[in-house]
Amino acid sequence: MKHVKYGECVKCGRTYPAVPDLTTCECGGILDIVYDYAYIKTRLTKEILAARQERSMWRYRELLPVEEAAEPSPLRVGWSPLYEEPRLAEQLGLKRLWVKDDGQNPTASLKDRASAMAVAKAREAGAEVIACSSTGNAASSLAGNAAAAGLSTYIFVPSRAPKGKVAQLMTFGATVISVQGSYEETFELSKQAIDRWGWYNRNAAINPYLSEGKKTVSLEIMEQLNWQVPDYIAISVGDGCTIAGLWKGLKDLYAIGFIEKLPRLISAQAEGCCPLNRAVETGEEWRPMEENTLADSIAVGVPRNADKALAAIRESNGLTVSVSDGEIMAAQKLLGRTCGVFGEPAGVTGMAGVKKLCQRGVIGKNDTVVSVVTGNGLKDVANAIEACGEPITIPSDMDRLLAAFAENHISVD
Ligand SMILES: *Cc1c(COP(=O)(O)O)cnc(C)c1O
Ligand SMILES: [Zn+2]
Secondary structure, eight states: TTTTEEEEEEOOEEEOOOTTTTTOOTTTTOOOEEOOOOHHHHHOHHHHHTTTTOOOGGGGGGGGSTTTOOOOOOSSOOOOOOOEEEHHHHHHHHEEEEEEEEGGGGSSSSTTTHHHHHHHHHHHHTTTTTEESSSSHHHHHHHHHHHHHHEEEEEETTTTHHHHHHHHHHHTTOEEEEEOOOOOHHHHHHHHHHHHHHOEEEEEETHHHHHHHHHHHHHHHHHHTTTTOOOOEEOOOOHHHHHHHHHHHHHHHHHTSSSSSSSSSEEEETTOOHHHHHHHHOOOOOOOOOOOOOOGGGGGSSSHHHHHHHHHHHHHTTTEEOHHHHHHHHHHHHHHHHHOBBHHHHHHHHHHHHHHHTTTTTOOTTEEEEEEEOBBBBHHHHHHHHHOOOOOOSEEEEEEEHHHHHTTTTOOO
8 A cells, every 4th residue: 555654553653564453562562554656746636626426435445444456345435514503503503514424324323434444454454254342333334345245244333222133133143242241342342353363453542543544524625615614513422433534534525625624622521421522621641431321322421532532523623512411312303304404313423512602602603513413313203203202093084183183282174
């Protein structure tokens, strides 16, 4: 890979050759993939990109840690829509607002961007088995992307994972271990099993290529905005790999001169589990928290990518905002009703954060904001029904319909 220099430890600065099965530094630190931007500038221009037909994350291959001739992953990952939402912007009191709906990926979450990368790198490494632990979406996306590539998977999820995600896992033919414990305990068991059997590791805080896949979300946002940088990009945060990837993509674009400034990040966490926001707000080291939120994908008490995530939030002069489960459910309803976008609880936490920052007057009428919806609401219908209620249920009878309309104060005439 001519455009990739090496992996560099974010803790001690030690460098490692970018082999396909690269993991963490000897010191335990997470690695960051370092590129040769001068070389990339000779290979990629805005014009070259604009002329490209590929509508997936692989359209940015010059900025990804794969060979230029590498096969794209079989499923179509990325190039999700970016919708401008003028009515919601007005309602919230923002200058402009866009929603990036990453629930439209093949397995319905942003995690597909990392899993497609994991599959590409596992193939390079000659691996036939990939494993990961996950709150749910990393698992279902790995299982789907691996199935499409003919690889088998071992998946560890906490037993609280919503049914929709488990159904995906079973459908994609993964070997699923549902761990009766927290995400932390799930992660530990997966680590021991991976060490023992030598499977290719798709844990995003261990495999440094996965953030590189996730960063394609910000590459797309910027291209879809015609390289006009918004003031803020909001995203929900669990382990921290996603926000770190988002930031990496923005820094890449800045380094090759595609954008002239960098936006500020908005790190949205659940009040019941916000160790990273708490660390930024107090200026102290992060400390573990309980996993006390219905937003299961970001119920991460021991964030696995704290270093990169905290660096991203701080370097971007970012904002932190922690929201209650009630605020998350309200945001789910708001996005559904105003935009026609159905996000899972963790998927809409970014929007819940944006709304809260507007209400507090921290952001407002001079600001342009992109909010990323990271996962589809169909993954967790129980919570959606809880947030939005049950339908009117009657027999097939016009009189009962009229009565029901009257009871519910619905005027149809
Ligand atoms: C995984 C996930 C996140 C958070 O990503 P991290 O890398 O864990 O911070 C947010 N939303 C959804 C829907 C997710 O699946
Ligand atoms: Zn190190």
